[in-house]
Amino acid sequence: MLKQILCVLLSGALVTACSNKTQSADDTRYVKIFVVGNGLDKGYSTFHGNIHAEFEPKLSFRVNGKIISRNVDIGQSVKKGAVLARLDPTDYKLSADSSMAQLASAKSNYVTQQANLERYKQLLKQNFVSQAQYDSQKAQFDSAKAQYEEATNQLSNSKNQVQYTTLVAPSDGVISSINMDAGQVVSSGQTVATMAVSGNKEVEFDLPEVQINDYKVGMPAQIKIWATDEVLNGKIRTINQASDQQTRTYTARVVILNPGSDIKYGMSADVTIKPLNSTDGLVLPLNSLYTGNGKSGVWVMGNDEKAKFVPVEVISTDGTSVKIKQGTLNNGDKVVSAGANFVYAGQPLKVYSD
Secondary structure, eight states: OHHHHHHHHHHHHHHHHHHHHHHHHHTOEEEEEEEOOSOEEOSOEEEEEEEEESOOOEEEOSSOEEEEEEOOOTTOEEOTTOEEEEEOOHHHHHHHHHHHHHHHHHHHHHHHHHHHHHHHHHHHHTTSSOHHHHHHHHHHHHHHHHHHHHHHHHHHHHHHHHHHTEEEOSSSEEEEEEOOOTTOEEOTTOEEEEEEESSOEEEEEEEEGGGGGGOOTTOEEEEEETTTOOEEEEEEEEEOSSOOTTTOEEEEEEEESSOOTTOOTTOEEEEEEOOTTOOOEEEEEGGGOEEETTEEEEEEEOTTSBEEEEEOOEEEEOSSEEEEOTTSOOTTOEEEEESGGGOOTTOBEEEOOO
């Protein structure tokens, strides 16, 4: 009987020991860790954009017609007055010739009526014609003069239309887009090319509507050019006060100060600007933030691999990260970035790896 009692007690002790061992093993929590580095956020925001010219006119012919030649390609540099394309001028030259003939006829009639008026003036002084006859001749002269002036203007207009069949560069620059080719029929005012005028180079980017009031014209900015890895200084030149109807964003432009010739139109760039009333802080993953008992904080894995709760003061969040005030965490601290809701103070922690 005594032997049976000892066996039962021994079995219970073994079960208890095994249970404690299992409980101890289950108490360790595997978590993901974010190591605090030089993650001081000075409150800057970065936007992606592309290089543009300050002025980018859309070029078009001022008359209708069929293109007979195109003299430029995309990306080609041109000088002011360079011929970009030509329309068939035949019809406009015929119109100019007709206007010239009409002018000659009108001028002949004008000269004749002018001479007649001068004779009638002398005859009126000698009372050989009545005032009514003189007035009638004066009216004929005025009509001839008006017809002559009209014909002169018509000829000038016809000559202008002949000139308008030639599309020239309005200034020095680079052709950034082309929408024409020989044989194509175009209408007056139809965009056939876009030009980047030589001068200031800018980065165009979009501001979200929630941030539109955080920036103003004249604020300094830093521009990083992807292709060259250069970092240049700039300033905001303009912010559109009307949003895009599709994206609901506001277009802004930052002018680059002293850009090099290696910066080309269309290159990608990042614009970094410090918003108004921004606050410095440390940026952590949003999932690292833990709120309990009315306090916000993070779990830090100490050197003893146990959890320690560190209260923090939240400055802002953006949906994926949280910015906290400095002073509570140090570089090298291991912050629990996944699994924070299942950790308690003093709990043993292990780093989870995929």
